[in-house]
Amino acid sequence: MTAMSKKEHNPVAHLTRSDIESLGEELDALRAKIIESRGAADAAYIRRTIDIQRKLEMGSRAVLLFSKYKPAFWAGTAGLTVSKILENMEIGHNVMHGQWDWMRDPKIHSTTWEWDNASPADLWKHSHNELHHTYTNVLGRDNDLGYGIMRVDEDQRWMPFYLGQPLWNALNACFFEYGIAAYDLELGKYFKGRKDKDVFKRDLGKVGQKVRNQMTRDYVIHPLLAVPTGSWGSTLAANALSNLGRNIWTHSVIMCGHFPEGVETFTKTSIAGETRGDWYLRQMIGSANISGSKAMHIATGNLSYQIEHHLFPDLPSNRYAEISVTVRDICARYGLQYTSGPLPKQVGSAWMKVIRLSLPNHIAAKVKFPSRRKKVEPTALPSRIAAVEEDGAAA
Numbered sequence: 001m002t003a004m005s006k007k008e009h010n011p012v013a014h015l016t017r018s019d020i021e022s023l024g025e026e027l028d029a030l031r032a033k034i035i036e037s038r039g040a041a042d043a044a045y046i047r048r049t050i051d052i053q054r055k056l057e058m059g060s061r062a063v064l065l066f067s068k069y070k071p072a073f074w075a076g077t078a079g080l081t082v083s084k085i086l087e088n089m090e091i092g093h094n095v096m097h098g099q100w101d102w103m104r105d106p107k108i109h110s111t112t113w114e115w116d117n118a119s120p121a122d123l124w125k126h127s128h129n130e131l132h133h134t135y136t137n138v139l140g141r142d143n144d145l146g147y148g149i150m151r152v153d154e155d156q157r158w159m160p161f162y163l164g165q166p167l168w169n170a171l172n173a174c175f176f177e178y179g180i181a182a183y184d185l186e187l188g189k190y191f192k193g194r195k196d197k198d199v200f201k202r203d204l205g206k207v208g209q210k211v212r213n214q215m216t217r218d219y220v221i222h223p224l225l226a227v228p229t230g231s232w233g234s235t236l237a238a239n240a241l242s243n244l245g246r247n248i249w250t251h252s253v254i255m256c257g258h259f260p261e262g263v264e265t266f267t268k269t270s271i272a273g274e275t276r277g278d279w280y281l282r283q284m285i286g287s288a289n290i291s292g293s294k295a296m297h298i299a300t301g302n303l304s305y306q307i308e309h310h311l312f313p314d315l316p317s318n319r320y321a322e323i324s325v326t327v328r329d330i331c332a333r334y335g336l337q338y339t340s341g342p343l344p345k346q347v348g349s350a351w352m353k354v355i356r357l358s359l360p361n362h363i364a365a366k367v368k369f370p371s372r373r374k375k376v377e378p379t380a381l382p383s384r385i386a387a388v389e390e391d392g393a394a395a
C-alpha cells in the first residue's frame with residue numbers, strides 16, 4: 001500500500017549524482033554479503049516456521065472440534081487466527097517473493113507455493129512482485145496507491161466517491177483477502193475496457209475456484225467434522241472469526257508500509273532514466289517501518305522491516321533485522337529519513353490520511369488534522385533534477 005505525505009523540501013536534493021551511485025554500491029555490497037552468508041540456519045528457520053504453523057493449525061482445528069465449550073472455542077479461534085496470519089505473512093508472502101528459492105526445495109518455492117488467500121498465487125505475484133515492487137509509490141503506475149478505491153495522495157483527483165473512503169477502507173480491512181483478489185483481477189482496468197476479455201475470464205475462473213476451495217474447507221468440511229461433537233455451528237463461527245482477524249491484521253500491517261506520514265510519492269517522469277542507486281533511494285524513502293518486539297516482527301511477516309523488504313524483496317525475511325542496522329546507518333550518513341514507529345502510531349497515521357483525503361484538497365486544508373503536513377510537489381529524484389538542469393544549461 002502507499003503513501004501521500006510530502007515534505008516541504010525535497011528530501012534528496014542534497015545528494016549529488018556520485019552520492020546516489022555510492023549509496024547504490026553500498027546497498028549492492030550489503031545484498032552480496034547476505035547472499036554469501038545465506039545457509040543452513042536460514043533454511044532451518046523457514047522449515048521450523050512452516051512446521052510450527054502447520055502444527056498450530058492442526059492443533060487449533062482439533063480443539064475446535066469441541067468448540068461448543070467456550071474455552072475450546074476461544075483457544076481454537078485464537079490459535080487458528082495466529083496460524084492464518086503466519087501462513088499469509090511470514091510464509092506465503094515471503095515464499096512467493098522467491099526469498100527461499102535458493103534452497104532449491106520444490107516444496108518451499110515461489111513457483112509452486114499456493115497460499116490460504118482468495119487471490120491465486122500467480123495473479124498475486126504479478127500485481128505485487130512485478131507491479132507494486134517495481135513502481136513503488138509512483139503516482140499513476142503503482143496501483144497500491146489507494147487500490148483504485150481510495151484517494152491517498154493530494155495529486156490524485158478528488159471525486160465524490162472518495163467521501164466514503166473511510167468506510168471503503170474499513171470494509172476492505174474486514175474482507176481484505178477478497179479485496180486483494182478483486183485488485184489482482186484488475187477489475188477497474190477491466191471495467192474501463194483496458195483488460196483483455198479472455199484473460200479476465202480466465203483469471204476470474206481461477207479466483208472463483210480458489211474462493212470455492214477456501215470456503216469449502218473453512219465453512220463446510222471443518223464444520224461437518226464437528227457435527228458428531230455438536231460443535232459445527234461454533235466451528236463455522238470460529239473459522240469466520242479467524243479469517244476476519246487475519247484480514248484486519250494483514251490490512252493494518254500493509255497500510256503501515258507506504259501510507260504513514262513521512263513516506264514520499266513520486267511522479268511518473270521522475271523515474272525516467274532511473275539508475276540502480278535512484279531505484280534504491282525511491283524504495284527507501286517510499287516505505288515505512290514498524291518498531292516492536294520480535295514476535296510482532298514475525299507476525300507482520302517481517303514487513304515491519306518494509307524499507308529493507310523494498311530494498312531487497314527476495315532476501316530471506318529472517319535477515320531483515322540484521323540488514324536494518326546497516327540501512328539505518330546508510331540513512332544517517334546520507335542524510336535520509338528512516339521512517340519508523342510503533343504499530344498503533346503508524347496505523348493511526350495511515351487512517352488519518354484516508355480520512356483527510358476523503359475531502360477535496362481545498363476543504364481538507366481548512367480542517368485541522370493531527371500531524372498534517374503541508375502539501376508540496378511530488379519528490380523529483382536527483383536523476384530528474386540533473387536532467388532538468390542539463391536541459392536548462394543546453395537552452
Ligand SMILES: [Zn+2]
Nearest residue numbers: 097128309313
Ligand atoms: Zn512484498
